[in-house]
Amino acid sequence: MAFSRESALDVAKVLSESLPYIQRFAGKTLVIKYGGNAMTDETLQAGFARDIVLMKAIGINPIVVHGGGPQIGDMLAKLNIESKFINGMRVTDTATMDVVEMILGGQVNKEIVNLICEAGGKAIGITGKDSRFIKAKKLFVKQQVEGATAPEQVDIGHVGEVASVDTEFLKWFESSDLIPVIAPIGVDEEGHAYNINADLVAGKVAEAVGAEKLMLLTNISGVQDKQGNVLTGLSTAQVDALIADGTIYGGMLPKISCALSAVNAGVTSAHIIDGRVPHATLLEIFTDTGVGTLISNTKAGVQ
Ligand SMILES: Nc1ncnc2c1ncn2[C@@H]1O[C@H](COP(=O)(O)OP(=O)(O)O)[C@@H](O)[C@H]1O
Numbered sequence: 622m623a624f625s626r627e628s629a630l631d632v633a634k635v636l637s638e639s640l641p642y643i644q645r646f647a648g649k650t651l652v653i654k655y656g657g658n659a660m661t662d663e664t665l666q667a668g669f670a671r672d673i674v675l676m677k678a679i680g681i682n683p684i685v686v687h688g689g690g691p692q693i694g695d696m697l698a699k700l701n702i703e704s705k706f707i708n709g710m711r712v713t714d715t716a717t718m719d720v721v722e723m724i725l726g727g728q729v730n731k732e733i734v735n736l737i738c739e740a741g742g743k744a745i746g747i748t749g750k751d752s753r754f755i756k757a758k759k760l761f762v763k764q765q766v767e768g769a770t771a772p773e774q775v776d777i778g779h780v781g782e783v784a785s786v787d788t789e790f791l792k793w794f795e796s797s798d799l800i801p802v803i804a805p806i807g808v809d810e811e812g813h814a815y816n817i818n819a820d821l822v823a824g825k826v827a828e829a830v831g832a833e834k835l836m837l838l839t840n841i842s843g844v845q846d847k848q849g850n851v852l853t854g855l856s857t858a859q860v861d862a863l864i865a866d867g868t869i870y871g872g873m874l875p876k877i878s879c880a881l882s883a884v885n886a887g888v889t890s891a892h893i894i895d896g897r898v899p900h901a902t903l904l905e906i907f908t909d910t911g912v913g914t915l916i917s918n919t920k921a922g923v924q
């Protein structure tokens with residue numbers, strides 16, 4: 622691309638100003654969760670892939686964990702299978718699990734791998750079944766059933782939570798050119814596959830590798846209050862209150878819970894950011910303002 626002398630100087634200035642950020646993050650691992658709802662626009666997708674390649678090129682170790690909820694929903698609809706969620710988790714019977722594995726481990730995973738490779742990176746697509754690096758156990762959700770005094774434990778099928786992540790397996794990528802792209806499927810000791818919410822996988826992966834940042838890209842500008850204002854910083858106590866009064870619900874619940882768990886386990890910061898903004902990840906890494914909501918483990922919160 623040819624620049625005029627003025628715009629070439631602007632580019633040089635931006636590059637020079639990014640030096641402290643490059644120095645700060647070089648050698649560090651960042652976990653980026655790419656939500657299914659943030660994957661809608663082709664230009665944005667290509668931009669996302671390019672940003673991941675840029676990170677690797679300047680010495681950051683990006684690990685991509687992707688979702689694909691809407692893409693699973695589309696295929697289930699084609700097959701006349703109903704999509705049902707409880708507390709943001711898909712109720713997953715055996716037929717649904719087959720579709721989940723096909724769409725997450727097959728279609729979505731390889732699309733992202735392809736985009737990163739097109740941008741000049743070396744991506745490798747994996748699920749938790751590969752080398753059995755994500756061990757899962759069955760997840761029961763709590764639901765208030767009408768007439769019951771306390772919430773009941775509900776069995777929602779082949780849905781898992783992360784029991785353990787093979788840190789050594791993931792650390793290997795830090796000394797390699799390869800960029801891991803992870804589909805959120807786990808496996809138990811007997812080899813049974815589990816559908817795991819992608820936010821939960823991203824959080825546990827970030828904890829396992831001691832990530833510098835966990836970035837959760839979604840289709841909303843951040844966590845909002847009841848009036849729709851974005852809450853730029855949230856602490857554990859504030860989150861508890863927002864869940865209790867129903868301000869945080871549905872798909873935002875697993876996001877918040879994994880972000881909190883990650884920062885409490887030592888991940889330096891967790892961010893819920895708007896994947897509809899071009900180069901959202903670069904804005905988060907290379908500017909002080911950030912985009913979206915920062916989750917911290919401090920009592921006061923960060924504004
Ligand atoms: N307080 C809140 N602030 C923002 N979004 C919220 C809030 N509570 C619930 N949500 C919902 O959570 C959604 C994001 O979760 P989800 O659709 O699962 O995204 P993704 O596919 O990126 O994981 C938002 O689009 C919004 O509908």
Ligand SMILES: CC(=O)N[C@@H](CCC(=O)OP(=O)(O)O)C(=O)O
Nearest residue numbers: 657688689690710711817818819
């Ligand atoms: C148990 C559960 O709900 N699993 C999710 C996995 C995909 C996902 O998390 O995708 P997003 O990040 O795009 O929402 C699902 O089946 O939709």
